[in-house]
């Protein structure tokens with residue numbers, strides 16, 4: 160079955176999910192977006208207000224910065240697949256709880272298995288702690304390389320953290336450059352037709 164069909168089947172199944180209490184408050188499921196055949200998958204934390212209203216990941220202020228980060232390394236939403244650790248918005252944008260992350264994990268695992276990405280980029284601490292190692296330290300370990308779910312995996316600062324603390328941006332820029340190099344090393348299709356970026360962080 161193609162990754163596209165598999166992903167649409169999963170989305171339809173997930174739309175009725177009642178596995179944790181976050182489903183009580185959802186306006187829309189925020190399942191994922193982008194190219195299910197991508198070689199690069201980005202995984203954030205969970206939907207915020209705008210995402211919940213629109214049903215699309217990273218459409219609020221952090222999403223605008225994420226688009227710029229992608230542009231910096233000649234990527235866009237059509238060249239990657241973007242999902243979150245939890246698919247429904249935690250109230251008041253609090254961190255998702257362990258039991259919510261565990262309840263949602265099978266959906267994410269199915270997504271990762273459908274995409275079968277060469278590279279996974281965790282956006283922020285929560286994604287890194289759920290996918291790489293429970294005690295992952297984002298300030299120390301961002302930009303390092305690991306394996307997770309059969310893919311080469313790294314973590315970068317969450318775009319919201321970069322909005323709150325612009326001093327982290329040079330480090331994030333270095334991580335992005337390393338990700339670009341790793342994509343060139345491991346991925347054959349992602350940079351097939353690149354246009355050079357004019358973005359700045």
Ligand code: URA
Nearest residue numbers: 203204205206216217
């Ligand atoms: N932050 C996230 O981690 N995910 C989103 O979809 C939006 C903001």
